[in-house]
Amino acid sequence: MTQQQREALDAIFRNGPLDIGGDPAAQREVFTGMLTSRPLPDDVILTPSVIGGVPVLEIGIDGVDPVGTLVWFHGGFYVLGSPRTSAALASDVARRTGMKVISVDYRLAPEHPYPAALDDAVAVYRAILAAAEGRDLGRLAVVGESAGAGLAAALLIAARDQGLAMPAAGVLFSPYADLTLSGDSMKTKAGVDPSFTAEAIARRAADYVGGADPADPLISPVFADLHGLPPLLIQVGTHELLLEDAIRLADRAAAADVAVSLEVTPGVPHLFQAFAAMLDEGDAALVRVTDFLATAFAQNAS
Amino acid sequence: MTQQQREALDAIFRNGPLDIGGDPAAQREVFTGMLTSRPLPDDVILTPSVIGGVPVLEIGIDGVDPVGTLVWFHGGFYVLGSPRTSAALASDVARRTGMKVISVDYRLAPEHPYPAALDDAVAVYRAILAAAEGRDLGRLAVVGESAGAGLAAALLIAARDQGLAMPAAGVLFSPYADLTLSGDSMKTKAGVDPSFTAEAIARRAADYVGGADPADPLISPVFADLHGLPPLLIQVGTHELLLEDAIRLADRAAAADVAVSLEVTPGVPHLFQAFAAMLDEGDAALVRVTDFLATAFAQNAS
Numbered sequence: 001m002t003q004q005q006r007e008a009l010d011a012i013f014r015n016g017p018l019d020i021g022g023d024p025a026a027q028r029e030v031f032t033g034m035l036t037s038r039p040l041p042d043d044v045i046l047t048p049s050v051i052g053g054v055p056v057l058e059i060g061i062d063g064v065d066p067v068g069t070l071v072w073f074h075g076g077f078y079v080l081g082s083p084r085t086s087a088a089l090a091s092d093v094a095r096r097t098g099m100k101v102i103s104v105d106y107r108l109a110p111e112h113p114y115p116a117a118l119d120d121a122v123a124v125y126r127a128i129l130a131a132a133e134g135r136d137l138g139r140l141a142v143v144g145e146s147a148g149a150g151l152a153a154a155l156l157i158a159a160r161d162q163g164l165a166m167p168a169a170g171v172l173f174s175p176y177a178d179l180t181l182s183g184d185s186m187k188t189k190a191g192v193d194p195s196f197t198a199e200a201i202a203r204r205a206a207d208y209v210g211g212a213d214p215a216d217p218l219i220s221p222v223f224a225d226l227h228g229l230p231p232l233l234i235q236v237g238t239h240e241l242l243l244e245d246a247i248r249l250a251d252r253a254a255a256a257d258v259a260v261s262l263e264v265t266p267g268v269p270h271l272f273q274a275f276a277a278m279l280d281e282g283d284a285a286l287v288r289v290t291d292f293l294a295t296a297f298a299q300n301a302s
Numbered sequence: 303m304t305q306q307q308r309e310a311l312d313a314i315f316r317n318g319p320l321d322i323g324g325d326p327a328a329q330r331e332v333f334t335g336m337l338t339s340r341p342l343p344d345d346v347i348l349t350p351s352v353i354g355g356v357p358v359l360e361i362g363i364d365g366v367d368p369v370g371t372l373v374w375f376h377g378g379f380y381v382l383g384s385p386r387t388s389a390a391l392a393s394d395v396a397r398r399t400g401m402k403v404i405s406v407d408y409r410l411a412p413e414h415p416y417p418a419a420l421d422d423a424v425a426v427y428r429a430i431l432a433a434a435e436g437r438d439l440g441r442l443a444v445v446g447e448s449a450g451a452g453l454a455a456a457l458l459i460a461a462r463d464q465g466l467a468m469p470a471a472g473v474l475f476s477p478y479a480d481l482t483l484s485g486d487s488m489k490t491k492a493g494v495d496p497s498f499t500a501e502a503i504a505r506r507a508a509d510y511v512g513g514a515d516p517a518d519p520l521i522s523p524v525f526a527d528l529h530g531l532p533p534l535l536i537q538v539g540t541h542e543l544l545l546e547d548a549i550r551l552a553d554r555a556a557a558a559d560v561a562v563s564l565e566v567t568p569g570v571p572h573l574f575q576a577f578a579a580m581l582d583e584g585d586a587a588l589v590r591v592t593d594f595l596a597t598a599f600a601q602n603a604s
Contacts, residue, residue, distance in 0.1 A: 188557065238559045247553045254549060254566040255490065257540045262564040264556040284597070291593075295586070 002280045006267050009275055010239070013194035020077055021200025024110065024207070028080050035085040035274075044091040046084075051102065052127030054120045057083035059090050059101035066100035068139025068297065071125060071167070073155075075146030075271065077176065077204035078109045078117055086145055089173075089274040093143065096290045101143075102128065106151065113210030114219055121155040122162070129165055138300040140167040141293055145271055146242070147208075149175035153221035153249065156229050166230045169296035171289055174236050174270050175245050178222045179205040179214040183244030193241045195270050201241065222248040231259035231299075233292040235285050237268035263288060304582045308569050311577055312541070315496035322379055323502025326412065326509070330382050337387040337576075346393040348386075353404065354429030356422045359385035361392050361403035368402035370441025370599065373427060373469070375457075377448030377573065379478065379506035380411045380419055388447055391475075391576040395445065398592045403445075404430065408453065415512030416521055423457040424464070431467055440602040442469040443532075443595055447573055448544070449510075451477035451536075455523035455551065458531050468532045471598035473591055476538050476572050477547050480524045481507040481516040485546030495543045497572050503543065524550040533561035533601075535594040537587050539570035565590060 017030050040046075043062040048055065060066060070093065074086035083090070083103030090101045106120040128140070144152030149172035156170055186198045209219060217224030222245060232253055236246035246262065253260035265272065265281045273289075276282035319332050342348075345364040350357065362368060372395065376388035385392075385405030392403045408422040430442070446454030451474035458472055488500045511521060519526030524547060534555055538548035545566075552564035567574065567583045575591075578584035 185557070236556070238556055243556055244553075247549075247556060250552075250564060250566070251546075251549050254538070254540055254545055255487070257568040258566075259568050260564075260566045262552060262562075262566075264552070264560075264562045264564075266559040266561050 005279045006281075009269065009272065009279055010194045013269055018195070019200065020080065020196060021203045024079050031076060031080040032082070032085055035081075035088070038088065040087060040091060044087070046087060052123035054124050055105040056124060057087070057103045057105060059083070059087055059094055059103055061091065061095050064095075064098055066094075066098060068097075068099045068141070069128065070094070070097070070099050070101045071128065071140070071142045072101045072103040073106065073121065073142070073144035073148030073151045074103060075144075075148050075176070076108070077201065078147045078151075078208035079204045080108070086148070089145065089271075092276060092286065093289060096286055097293055099139070099293075109204075109210070110207035114208055114212050114216075117151055117208075118154050118158060118218060121151055122158050125155055125159055126164065137165055138168055139297050141169040141171060141296065142167050143171040143173075144175065145173045147176045149173055150177040150221060153177060153224070154218045157221060157224050157226070158218060160228045166228070168300040169230050169293060170232045171292065172232060172234045172246070172249070173273055174240060174242055175221075175234065175249055176242055177245040177249050178220045179209055180220055181205060183242070183248065185243035186241050189239065189241050189243055192239050193269065194239065196241050198241060222252060224252065226253045226256040226258050229253065229256070229258045231296050233261050233263070233289060235263045235265070235273065235289070237270065237272050238264060238266045239269045242270065261292065307581045308583075311571060311574065311581055312496045315571055320497070321502065322382065322498060323505045326381050333378060333382040334384070334387055337383075337390070340390065342389060342393060346389070348389060354425035356426050357407040358426060359389070359405045359407060361385070361389055361396055361405055363393065363397050366397075366400055368396075368400060370399075370401045370443070371430065372396070372399070372401050372403045373430065373442070373444045374403045374405040375408065375423065375444070375446035375450030375453045376405060377446075377450050377478070378410070379503065380449045380453075380510035381506045382410070388450070391447065391573075394578060394588065395591060398588055399595055401441070401595075411506075411512070412509035416510055416514050416518075419453055419510070420456050420460060420520060423453055424460050427457055427461055428466065439467055440470055441599050443471040443473060443598065444469050445473040445475075446477070447475040449478045451475055452479040452523060455479060455526070456520045459523060459526050459528070460520060462530045468530070470602040471532050471595060472534045473594065474534060474536045474548070474551070475575055476542060476544055477523075477536060477551055478544055479547040479551050480522045481511055482522060483507060485544070485550065487545035488543050491541065491543050491545055494541050495571065496541065498543050500543060524554060526554065528555045528558040528560050531555065531558070531560045533598050535563050535565070535591065537565045537567070537575065537591075539572065539574050540566060540568045541571045544572065563594065
């Protein structure tokens with residue numbers, strides 16, 4: 001059965017209209033259309049807000065008193081997407097964990113290249129820490145998808161360097177964490193990845209990097225020293241150009257004495273967790289996210 | 303609290319009498335003494351037997367009707383150890399999972415270099431498959447510690463190449479999977495690893511490799527094509543010379559579309575799971591082993 005599910009998902013991506021290497025304005029519309037075409041469940045509550053001077057979308061479930069906060073970073077190669085385009089997955093995780101999501105509407109390239117997105121991430125994180133005044137920090141985690149996962153990793157590095165308190169955990173879905181595009185899987189998974197090409201990603205990487213060094217650890221955390229980061233859960237599919245980004249990030253975390261779990265799911269594409277409703281592997285991955293966060297919060301509390 | 307536990311464990315290794323680079327006969331006695339000094343729980347039943355012409359030790363829990371079989375491979379760099387030296391950990395896992403352990407008493411180097419250990423592993427595995435006649439294969443897994451984890455990986459590769467049925471899963475504790483000793487952690491974790499030195503490991507690697515090529519994928523599975531292997535759980539501590547063996551094995555599995563979970567626990571040494579009774583991280587790791595096996599068996603049954 002799951003073989004059929006995987007094939008159906010593959011076809012959705014292969015036949016889809018998205019060309020992430022295309023004109024940003026046009027592709028933003030396509031991306032938003034694809035990811036918001038299904039209505040969210042009726043009990044999902046979206047509340048636009050501003051935290052630390054940065055627009056955010058708070059995502060909660062009606063009737064649920066949240067037990068903690070997930071600071072969320074959407075995907076889209078730093079050029080596409082918004083909190084709304086990842087609200088389906090974010091609200092699914094909010095429901096499973098009983099937590100509130102604060103999804104950051106960070107500025108996008110090419111209009112706003114690095115470090116705009118990271119500056120926004122740090123501003124929101126600082127404001128959340130300040131508002132908490134030390135309370136409930138045990139139930140704070142950062143979560144990112146794709147470029148948002150790279151951004152979440154960069155946020156943790158920047159926060160550590162600035163002497164800020166760490167959250168209890170980080171969850172990185174299919175991180176885009178090497179904007180030099182040097183991972184072997186950029187070649188070995190060409191054609192296997194139903195969503196992207198290396199050429200398209202290279203165009204978007206240039207948009208974000210701008211005049212900076214693409215190997216800067218805050219742009220490409222696979223080159224960072226990760227000492228002091230909280231426990232990380234990294235999930236990735238094997239049908240991904242970005243497979244090696246995930247593995248090298250786990251490698252760097254391990255080398256730096258960081259608790260890291262790397263979960264590789266075979267035969268599934270980028271951000272397969274967003275398709276948990278139609279894909280057994282997606283559901284299983286989110287079960288593990290829930291378990292991981294529960295364990296991290298319990299350890300932090302003890 | 304766990305910081306104290308980790309320091310106590312580190313001191314046990316640093317101050318211990320084992321020198322795995324020393325004379326094999328003498329170190330076998332030391333190794334056995336260290337690992338069998340604590341009595342096993344009274345309800346652990348050890349039953350020596352022979353399967354496929356190879357001596358094994360069956361390990362079960364009194365009163366437990368086993369729900370499946372773990373084919374177990376002890377550690378000791380292919381030179382030291384026996385099913386008895388890993389019976390404490392094996393019986394702990396048997397208890398947690400409700401499964402029976404068949405621990406293989408494979409031949410040791412230098413008296414019996416490669417491929418003797420692998421031949422023994424394959425002979426036992428073939429005999430278990432034959433005895434099952436297709437029954438209960440869904441509840442069969444292979445487990446290995448250290449060199450035994452490298453051997454378990456080699457067994458899976460050899461079994462695949464010989465067209466044998468795969469077990470439902472593989473669990474690899476701190477795999478020793480690169481006998482060329484080329485992992486970065488052989489240098490970066492020197493001194494951090496309280497148990498071993500690269501020089502000592504090199505002596506034992508030469509014993510096992512004999513006249514063969516240390517980069518042979520059946521000696522060093524980090525160089526193998528892992529296509530077709532069952533889901534793997536790989537656990538490792540960051541205070542290990544062998545850290546990169548685990549990471550590269552996970553990398554190879556991912557590249558080959560194998561389901562793999564890599565769990566890196568910071569600040570703990572080689573085979574910390576054997577100290578679950580005194581180390582929170584060891585207990586947590588074994589909880590995840592139990593969950594992983596339950597999931598793998600459930601998927602196999604569906």
